[in-house]
Structures are given as C-alpha cells and as structure tokens.
Amino acid sequence: MAAAEAETSALDFELFVTERADALLRFAYVLTGDRTLAEDAVQDALTTACARWSRVSRADDPEAYVKRMVVNAHISWWRRFRRRESPAADPDRTVPPSPDGHAARADAEAVWELCKTLPDRQRAAVVLRFYEELSYAEIGVLLHCAEATARSHVHRALAVLKNTLSKEGAEDA
C-alpha cells in the first residue's frame, strides 16, 4: 500500500516536472539573469519539492509553491555568498547598439541590462511584480518583508530605469 502510494507520488512528481520545468526555468532565468544560476535554482527547488512532494502536491498551486522555493533559494544568504565566489564583470547600464534598429528591442535590452545591476531583492520584487504580476502584499510575503518594503523595492528600480533611459535619451539627442 505504502509502496503503491510512493510510486504514485513519484509519477506525479515526474509529470509535474515534465509539464512545468520549462516555465520554472524561464521564471528562474528572468529572476537570476543567468542560465546556469537559473538551472541551479530550479534544480535546488525541485529537490526540496521532491522531498516534500506530498505537501507540495496538495497546495492550491504547486507551481507557485515551487516558484516561491526558487525565489527563496535565490535570495538566501548562502546562494548570494556562492555567487560572490565567482565574480563577473560589472554590467554596463548603457543600451548596447541595436543591430536591427528596433526601438522596442533596444528598450528590452536596456531594461534587462539594468536589472542585472539591481540588488537581488529589488530584482526579485520587480520580476514578481511585472513577470509574475503579483500584488505587493504577495511579493512582501514571498520576500519576507512588509508590503511597503516590496513597493519601495519596485519603485526604486523604476526610478533607476527612468533615470537611465532619460540619460540615454539626452545622449541620443
């Protein structure tokens, strides 16, 4: 009986990963801005989910549950410490020249580059707000901070983006 339940649970988990892994990886990529970090974060989250699958599978939205794990893993102190172990060059805040000249694409690149310069929590708040479309209350819960703090994270990022885009506009003119 227990063996049959374990088998069913394993199949459920396998099915969940097959169906949701791509979405989780895309979310993790947007959150981390790095393919390797994204794969690591998702793998860690899935490992935790696998260990607690009976609980995760009973959640209203298992995918959201695992995404929370991805966010937690990403903003945890030890993961930030690990990232410091392999320093990368400072990202450039300026927009790289757009080869095809499309303004929209240039804007997307500018925002993406800007996000690389944001602190982890600020970036996470922005991703949760504009990619996951969560409310500030939900973001606060996920980031273990007050709703006002989550709002502040997002607005600071917006202010930086506005500043960057205005500078570039002035340079172009």
Place this chain on the structure above:
Amino acid sequence: MPDSENGPEHELGPKFADAFQTKADGVRALQARGMANEARRRVRKRRHNLIAAAAAVLVVGGIGGVWTAVGGPSPVATSADNSSAGAGSGEEKAQAPQTDGTTCADRDPGISTQNYTQPPAVRGLDLESPVYGLLACRYRLVSGGTALLGSHFFSAAEAQQVVDSIKILPERNPALPVFKCAPEQARPQELIVLLFDTAQGQREVWVQYDGCADAGFFTGSRTYGLYAAPLKLFMIGNLRPTSGTYLDHLTGW
C-alpha cells in the same frame, strides 16, 4: 496589475514586463530534461547523509558517555579504541582492589598545581625494596584537580619487573630534547602514578612524559630518565597514551 498604480509604474512597468517576457521566450537550451531524476537522486543522497550524520552523532554520544563515566576526555589522545578502553577500564577498576581495598578512582593522587613532578619523599618507593603488586593510575591534570583516565593492576612479578627495569636507568635520557617553555606550558597534561605494594605499605613512583619541564620516573628522592623499556611494561590498554611531549621523541615504547 493587481493594484492601482501611480505614474512611474504605469509608464515603465510595461517595459519591464516586455523585457522579461521577451527574454523568457527567447531563452533556449535550458536543461529541463532529467531534472526529476536529479531531484530524486539528491533527495536520496541528502537522506543518506542525514542518516549517516545521525548515526555518527549517536556513536560519538555513546563513546562520550562511556568516556565521561571513565573520568573525562583526555587532552592527550589514547591509542586504545575508545569503546574498548572504556569497557576495559570498568573491568579493571572492578578487578583492581589495592591491598588496602582502594582503587585509583577512590584515592587522592596528591598531585597539585605546585607539585606535579614527584611524590612526597615519604611516599616514594625505594627501588631496592621488594614489591608485591602494582596498581597503575593514569590521571589527567585539570585545573584544581585530577581526572582518572585509566587504571590497571599488575601482579607481583610484573611489578617487580617494572621496578627492576627502572632502577638500572640513568638520571636522564640524553636522547630526549631539552625544552624551553613558559611555566604554564611546563605543566603536563597527564601523569601516571605507579602504586606499589611493599612491606611498608603503598609506595609510589610518578611517571612524567608530558609537559616540557621534565621527564622520567620520580620516586620522591631520586629521578630516573624516561626510557621505553619500563614504559612498555605498563603502558597498555587505557594506560597507554598515543602521544606526549617526550613520548613523541621516544621510540620503542
């Protein structure tokens, strides 16, 4: 957006949303395959590690308990297997009554901070006297007292053999180095007291092999150098340290 928002969010929010969506849609070759298997493998490994760690804690706890019962941990490592040393000590304490009925655990070794080198002359053994038995007690010297690390009872013949091998030794072993050290480092971490049964009652020889002040066999009136021959006669079981300042420079014990 779930909340009603102000200007900057209305103005720039869609730029973030577009950028994230574009990047998310454009990303390729993220390795989704095999993640479930890898997750299960890591869970199994975590559980295995957890069980191994728990088992290690239990074993260490068990050894610690036995060791505490014996007399506390030694700062000088003992070569004997801990569990067997603990068990051996219990047996030895039970089978090692002195002629006056006392054991190492019962008696006050009379080692003080000021006097850790040799026994008072009145209690020291005259090596020319015959001996009828030996109780050896290994003590850890702790602040303000001692803790028993091990004990063993030796027969009259074995006791006499120990005496005979000591009394032929010179006052100092020239092969051992001379250390210069601060007074606090001079104090040995442990000491063995040899309690011989004699016609005059119990008489002592202290064996010093640790610290950096002096080493050898001390009778209270004479000193004999630290050599391997007598040591290997009684440094057995839980009486045997694996190291000591002078033991580290001595071979064949």
